[in-house]
Amino acid sequence: MFSLDDMIAFLPPLLQGAWLTIVVSVLSFVLALVVGLLLGIARMSRLAPLRLVTAFYIQVIRGTPLLLQLFFIYYVLPYQGIVLSPFVSAIIGLTANYAAYMAEIFRSGIQAIPKGQWEAAAATGMSKRLLMRRIILPQALRIIIPSLGNNFVSIFKDSALVSVITMRDLMFSGQLLASATFKHFEIYAMVAAIYLAISYPAAMLVEWIERKLEIGRRLGVEPDRPTASRRFLRMWRPVRT
Incomplete structure (x- = not known):
């Protein structure tokens, strides 16, 4: 069982590792947002070769495990003369993996914008770059925020795989x-508690952003729809007869 002395002794190195987990996760997420947006736009390009290359990359990344991708970056690339530190390998691996998923999220959000808005902006003589920046992307972001939020929470948990490198x-x-x-139960229980302490505030942050931007109202969803926690509690209410 736990003892206060054990917790005091184990906490500093675990918190140091937790800080590195947060840094890697946040940095990878930000980079994946940028790369994912570029890939999503390239996925809709009129240039067939660009679409094919982007589609091939996305399918390869989504069709192979993140663990294998990390192994390839850190252990296989050195055989080709490319030696990367564990930190850089973790950033590249998480960014490359999540960018592929975010590319499809961005693409679906952009394509969800009514075609009439594209045509109306084009009729005013607005360039495609300006159209995307001022009209399409702001609306698409409101649509995809829940999906991006899920990825933001998930990346903290998936970052545990970088321990293999x-x-x-x-x-x-x-x-x-x-x-x-040899105190496996105590240590891994503390590790689980720290992961929960990291991911739960991240989930609350995403939920706050959704409320702040009124995602449900803007997307035509009932404004008084129950939150995930309320839906969970309703499952356990007794059925009235």
């Missing part, structure tokens, strides 16, 4: 402590 994140720090002290 010897990066001292939260998961790897827990593995080292467990192998040295």
